[in-house]
């Protein structure tokens with residue numbers, strides 16, 4: 757007899773490491789509001805394909821909201837307080853974003869989480885994110901809160917070193933992954949997205965990644 761029989765209506769927590777877990781379905785009831793907010797913010801700062809310092813065009817399209825936005829170009833990765841495409845500040849972080857991030861972080865014991873940056877990633881079938889660490893933020897303890905919306909993905913959870921073996925987890929619409937504290941600098945990535953369609957997003961996966969950048 758499995759626990760799910762009794763708790764299937766509740767979000768399930770899947771521990772990954774100290775300070776890290778997958779919160780299954782944690783964002784499901786707020787997903788429509790989150791996606792409406794994405795639609796609104798991309799009217800101000802559209803999705804774009806950034807170029808890596810090595811000169812490669814990323815297959816994931818990105819934009820940001822909040823005080824700081826993560827950008828990449830041939831001179832490197834950095835946070836900026838304005839969108840280089842529009843010359844204006846990034847759109848403000850929608851209250852529904854900030855509340856979800858705070859609530860998810862609190863589930864792992866990170867109280868009063870107040871992200872100042874949210875990277876919004878748009879994947880289509882074939883898009884991927886190579887294994888990397890999130891190292892560009894000033895706060896090395898406050899968690900990353902990562903929200904999956906739309907079509908599914910296989911998330912790769914690695915170790916502290918690039919050579920450490922990664923474990924694969926399928927992420928679905930509404931799943932949230934949190935990693936902070938001792939796990940904050942773990943390697944992670946996303947396998948090429950499989951062909952799929954979702955009722956609200958079509959052939960698209962949206963990922964919101966909250967950070968404490970400055």
Ligand code: SIN
Pocket residue numbers: 875877885902909911944945946963965
């Ligand atoms: C990221 O590492 O920035 C995104 C992870 C994801 O899309 O699940």
Ligand code: FE2
Pocket residue numbers: 888889890944
């Ligand atoms: Fe990342």
